Amino acid sequence: MSEIINKRSEILFLYDIENANPNGDPINENRPRFDTEDSTVLVTDVRLKRTIRDYWFEYKGFNGTNGSDVFVRETSYNEGDKQYIKDGKRRAKDFDEQVENILNTCIDIRTFGGVIPLSNASITRIGPVQFQMGRSLNKTEIIEEQGTGAFASGEKKAQATFRTEFKVPYAVIGFNGIINEKSAQYSKMTNNDVELLKEGIWEGTKALISRSKFGQTPLLLLVIEYNEPFYIGSLRQRIKLDSGEINEMQIRNVKDYKIDVSELLAELKANKGKIASIEFKADSRVQLLCDGQLISKISKDEL
Numbered sequence: 001m002s003e004i005i006n007k008r009s010e011i012l013f014l015y016d017i018e019n020a021n022p023n024g025d026p027i028n029e030n031r032p033r034f035d036t037e038d039s040t041v042l043v044t045d046v047r048l049k050r051t052i053r054d055y056w057f058e059y060k061g062f063n064g065t066n067g068s069d070v071f072v073r074e075t076s077y078n079e080g081d082k083q084y085i086k087d088g089k090r091r092a093k094d095f096d097e098q099v100e101n102i103l104n105t106c107i108d109i110r111t112f113g114g115v116i117p118l119s120n121a122s123i124t125r126i127g128p129v130q131f132q133m134g135r136s137l138n139k140t141e142i143i144e145e146q147g148t149g150a151f152a153s154g155e156k157k158a159q160a161t162f163r164t165e166f167k168v169p170y171a172v173i174g175f176n177g178i179i180n181e182k183s184a185q186y187s188k189m190t191n192n193d194v195e196l197l198k199e200g201i202w203e204g205t206k207a208l209i210s211r212s213k214f215g216q217t218p219l220l221l222l223v224i225e226y227n228e229p230f231y232i233g234s235l236r237q238r239i240k241l242d243s244g245e246i247n248e249m250q251i252r253n254v255k256d257y258k259i260d261v262s263e264l265l266a267e268l269k270a271n272k273g274k275i276a277s278i279e280f281k282a283d284s285r286v287q288l289l290c291d292g293q294l295i296s297k298i299s300k301d302e303l
Contacts, residue, residue, distance in 0.1 A: 002192035005128070005184045007276060009194070011177030012222040012235040012264075013048075014137075015205050016254060018170050020215035023047045031166040032142055039141065039249075041171045043134035048175060052197065053108050055204030060196060062107055071106035072114060088117040099123055103188050110189045111197055128184040129177060129197060136171040137241045138248040138257075143167055170252045172219065174236035182229070198223060202281065219254065219286050222298060223279040230274050238264040242289055258289040261298065265290050269303045 023043040024030035033042040053070050056062040062070045075086045075094070086094075095101040097118050102109055103125070109116070113127025145165045179194065198221065205218045222235070241248065243257040251257055268275065278300045282288075288295045295302075 002190035004188055004190055005179065005181050005194060008181050008226045008229055008231055009179040010224045010226070010231045010233075010235060011131075011175070011179070011201075012220070012239075013175045013177065013201055013218070014172060014220040014236075014259070015216055015218045016170065016172045017168065017217075018215040018252070019167055021165070021167050022171065022173060022216070024166070029164075029166065032168050034142055035135070039139040041136040041140055041168055041173060043173055043175075045131035045133060045175075048131055048134065048201070049108075049112055051204040051208060052200035055200045055207055056107055056196065059203070059207065060199075067105055068107070069105050070108045071102060071116075072108055088115070089119065092116055092118055099125075107193055107196065110187045111193055113183070113187055125187050126183045128180045128182075128187055128189045130180070132176045132236075134173045134175040135236070136168075136173050137236075137239070138170075138172055138243075138251050140168045140171045140249065143169055172241060172251075172257075174239070176234065176236050178231060198279075217254075217283065219283045220259070221279075221281045224268070225276045225278075226274050227276045228274055230271075232267055232271060235264060238267060254283065254285045258287040258294070260289045261295075262290050265298065265303070268298070272300070272303045275300055275303075 021030070021032050022041055023033050025033050033044070034040070035042055053072060057070045057073060062068045071091065075091060076083050077086055077090060078084075092102070095105065099116060102116060108114070109125060109127075111127060111129050113125040116123045116125070143166070145167065179189075179197075183189075202218045202221055205216055208214070208216050224232070238261075240260050240263075241251070241257045242260045243251055246256055248257075268278075278298060280298045282297070288298070
């Protein structure tokens with residue numbers, strides 16, 4: 001059985017999106033979440049966690065069979081001839097309201113934590129894995145596309161309905177994350193869960209092939225494991241896009257820019273003694289720039 005993690009890790013994840021909606025806001029016509037002050041796209045941590053959960057459920061067998069499950073997912077029950085969606089309390093009853101049973105079975109509670117509602121109370125587990133809200137590294141804009149639907153809005157209508165979609169032409173979105181070894185002692189997150197987390201981040205993003213999400217591609221995943229309860233912080237804020245003479249609003253492809261990691265590498269070098277390992281993965285098209293020179297990867301050996 002895999003051991004509970006005992007070291008702190010920090011995560012930087014970058015992905016791009018082309019002509020799609022990275023995270024619609026349901027109370028704002030499902031427009032992409034957007035910071036109007038600096039024209040950047042925002043993506044909630046909940047969206048990334050859902051991406052990972054969906055991957056675990058669809059591709060890794062965490063579907064309620066063989067003692068493996070995802071707690072936060074839509075399940076239903078029948079009452080008479082009607083079907084209803086379960087609330088949290090009914091979901092907890094699937095596990096006999098036994099917290100240990102939930103932790104042993106549900107990878108998402110071990111990883112992200114959650115509030116477990118019981119019949120007469122609730123129990124909160126703080127998740128070892130937390131993400132800040134994601135933000136695009138480049139300025140972009142929201143574009144509006146209109147089209148016609150296949151059906152009329154009602155009987156005896158001579159014209160089909162119209163539809164409006166909101167998208168961004170291109171954005172590189174970055175997430176900061178942390179894996180807290182102290183919280184893992186309570187949620188029982190294991191080393192195997194960490195491997196499934198990293199796989200879920202990368203492969204889960206590639207698996208988003210719905211109409212509104214198709215066009216997202218993972219670009220870079222950096223996982224830094226530390227020797228002590230320490231982390232650098234703000235990894236995303238320590239990198240930037242270098243698009244040369246191209247205005248960042250005109251970026252449309254990963255070949256239009258380089259990712260400048262100069263500040264990030266300088267901070268890694270300054271804290272080299274606290275770093276146990278660095279895991280690096282990148283799309284083959286990604287170009288990294290450090291102090292004006294192209295580099296092929298980020299590794300502890302080269303700090």
